[in-house]
Amino acid sequence: AQTVTQSQPEMSVQEAETVTLSCTYDTSESNYYLFWYKQPPSRQMILVIRQEAYKQQNATENRFSVNFQKAAKSFSLKISDSQLGDTAMYFCAFTFANFGNEKLTFGTGTRLTIIP
């Protein structure tokens, strides 16, 4: 079974700084997807960014980018120019790309606080 590990339970950073959240995963499959979701205090799980395992190019979405190292099974999230609205729980998640097996496996999360 696949596992997702987030080793940083909590992080804090000053507004406008850059922060990197770590995620490692374990799977024997080669075709899968990785995601970062953000869960603010409002509880809504919001997609931040996704990465297809077959793509070598790292995904970017505005201030958010990932460092995907497939051989090392590492998938870190970099937030540039951090803003107060980035304060939230961040979850790394994994899913297979096979029909009927699309459940998301989540890590335990990193609580990120942006300090004014």
Next chain:
Amino acid sequence: ETGVTQSPTHLIKTRGQQVTLRCSSQSGHNTVSWYQQALGQGPQFIFQYYREEENGRGNFPPRFSGLQFPNYSSELNVNALELDDSALYLCASRLDSEETQYFGPGTRLLVL
């Protein structure tokens, strides 16, 4: 907004009771999944439905059951509630053509 809604927002039940939680997905989202998120934890997969049939289940007992309807709504039913069922319950839906799941705001269930 994700276009996925859930009701009710909060719910309080007592041990042994039964509860039904509801989710409404976007049109065309044929896959719906339900997750349980205990306080301070990541969500855990309960089960998944595709076109009204269950096609995947996590490590949850049979007293957790579900239904999916043709109008893209779905239900999670939990019988014989236990104290440990207290959690945030999330539903998520997706299109056939993509892997991204879009989540609703969740239902917070408290079992006393």
